[in-house]
Amino acid sequence: xxxxxxxxxxxxxxxxxxxxxxxxxxxxxxxxxxxxxxxxxxxxxxxxxxxxxxxxxxxxxxxxxxxxxxxxxxxxxxxxxxxxxxxxxxxxxxxxxxxxxxxxxxxxxxxxxxxxxxxxxxxxxxxxxxxxxxxxxxxxxxxxxxxxxxxxxxxxxxxxxxxxxxxxxxxxxxxxxxxxxxxxxxxxxxxxxxxxxxxxxxxxxxxxxxxxxxxxxxxxxxxxxxxxxxxxxxxxxxxxxxxxxxxxxxxxxxxxxxxxxxxxxxxxxxxxxxxxxxxxxxxxxxxxxxxxxxxxxxxxxxxxxxxxxxxxxxxxxxxxxxxxxxxxxxxxxxxxxxxxxxxxxxxxxxxxxxxxxxxxxxxxxxxxxxxxxxxxxxxxxxxxxxxxxxxxxxxxxxxxxxxxxxxxxxxxxxxxxxxxxxxxxxxxxxxxxxxxxxxxxxxxxxxxxxxx
Numbered sequence: 001x002x003x004x005x006x007x008x009x010x011x012x013x014x015x016x017x018x019x020x021x022x023x024x025x026x027x028x029x030x031x032x033x034x035x036x037x038x039x040x041x042x043x044x045x046x047x048x049x050x051x052x053x054x055x056x057x058x059x060x061x062x063x064x065x066x067x068x069x070x071x072x073x074x075x076x077x078x079x080x081x082x083x084x085x086x087x088x089x090x091x092x093x094x095x096x097x098x099x100x101x102x103x104x105x106x107x108x109x110x111x112x113x114x115x116x117x118x119x120x121x122x123x124x125x126x127x128x129x130x131x132x133x134x135x136x137x138x139x140x141x142x143x144x145x146x147x148x149x150x151x152x153x154x155x156x157x158x159x160x161x162x163x164x165x166x167x168x169x170x171x172x173x174x175x176x177x178x179x180x181x182x183x184x185x186x187x188x189x190x191x192x193x194x195x196x197x198x199x200x201x202x203x204x205x206x207x208x209x210x211x212x213x214x215x216x217x218x219x220x221x222x223x224x225x226x227x228x229x230x231x232x233x234x235x236x237x238x239x240x241x242x243x244x245x246x247x248x249x250x251x252x253x254x255x256x257x258x259x260x261x262x263x264x265x266x267x268x269x270x271x272x273x274x275x276x277x278x279x280x281x282x283x284x285x286x287x288x289x290x291x292x293x294x295x296x297x298x299x300x301x302x303x304x305x306x307x308x309x310x311x312x313x314x315x316x317x318x319x320x321x322x323x324x325x326x327x328x329x330x331x332x333x334x335x336x337x338x339x340x341x342x343x344x345x346x347x348x349x350x351x352x353x354x355x356x357x358x359x360x361x362x363x364x365x366x367x368x369x370x371x372x373x374x375x376x377x378x379x380x381x382x383x384x385x386x387x388x389x390x391x392x393x394x395x396x397x398x399x400x401x402x403x404x405x406x407x408x409x410x411x412x413x414x415x416x417x418x419x420x421x422x423x424x425x426x427x428x429x430x431x432x433x434x435x436x437x438x439x440x441x442x443x444x445x446x447x448x449x450x451x452x
């Protein structure tokens with residue numbers, strides 16, 4: 001009888017706590033919105049339990065700019081439609097014949113957009129690993145000299161490499177690179193400086209010249225890099241402290257950067273090469289016909305890590321370039337067109353088919369970097385609830401970062417915008433605030449700490 005009484009007490013306590021939760025959340029939201037920093041803010045907040053029962057909402061249907069919580073839609077769609085074992089592929093081919101060690105033709109690289117090619121994140125897939133594989137493949141053909149060119153066939157996706165809604169002051173920085181048919185080193189480079197003086201880059205950027213408007217001031221990095229796809233001009237402005245420092249930027253032309261590195265690898269390996277480095281996109285810019293190699297011989301097929309690993313880093317470190325590659329892949333795989341518009345359209349249809357009202361998911365890209373993305377907190381919770389029922393959910397959940405007191409959630413940040421979407425203590429939640437003039441991360445987490 002004593003055991004039964006204790007059990008009833010526990011159940012009653014839990015029931016009272018659950019009944020009090022909406023009131024606690026409502027009070028926390030009112031406190032948040034009453035702050036001066038939230039005077040002109042807009043908030044969308046939605047909480048359900050694991051079964052999908054609504055616990056609390058504040059403007060749950062309101063579509064707001066999400067920032068990187070947009071990635072939950074892209075990641076889940078990738079795991080479902082492509083599969084966690086999906087791999088991208090890059091191939092190396094040769095045209096012409098090899099005569100007494102001389103390749104009487106071109107060395108050709110093509111890819112279906114592998115976003116991990118040359119990434120430092122994956123053991124066994126780093127630049128030195130690709131270098132070893134490609135040099136071995138060339139030597140296995142008995143080649144000691146290449147009389148032709150290096151051709152980078154980056155035509156798998158369409159020509160537009162950056163989503164139309166991205167801000168100009170994001171595009172040149174490391175988190176805002178474009179997406180090519182051939183990507184390399186996550187399309188990033190490191191710029192080494194001492195104060196305002198440029199020392200050099202970790203990789204060569206072919207044909208690029210720098211306009212340097214940096215000033216030496218302060219104790220932290222407040223610089224901005226401006227580069228544009230295919231442009232030979234790079235601009236850096238802002239301030240840097242008077243010490244050795246490295247800042248990262250977006251490559252203006254990853255295929256040509258890779259081609260330049262391959263040329264250097266050939267020379268290091270005593271394979272003679274004196275030809276040109278050409279890409280399909282460069283031929284299009286020059287109004288030339290894109291070269292095709294119907295009889296080329298594949299000498300190397302280089303797969304990417306599996307999709308489950310790609311999604312891990314996509315969510316864990318919020319790699320925007322992965323999201324845009326996935327969007328173009330959606331378009332290519334499902335609509336036959338590797339463009340942002342076809343991929344975004346497919347992504348919206350995907351979630352509409354899962355029961356989310358299309359009015360609540362106005363996507364503009366796959367990463368959330370565009371301020372033209374709008375989604376509601378309720379839509380994000382619906383996506384998370386559906387994801388929780390899938391056989392690959394453990395992969396998705398493991399990829400989510402941990403915040404504060406153990407909250408598993410994807411966060412999103414851009415100027416005056418903050419969001420969190422995830423799982424905690426049996427609840428599924430999304431909270432998005434726009435135009436908040438303060439430390440939104442700390443303020444939103446205080447609200448979420450009530451989910452206990």
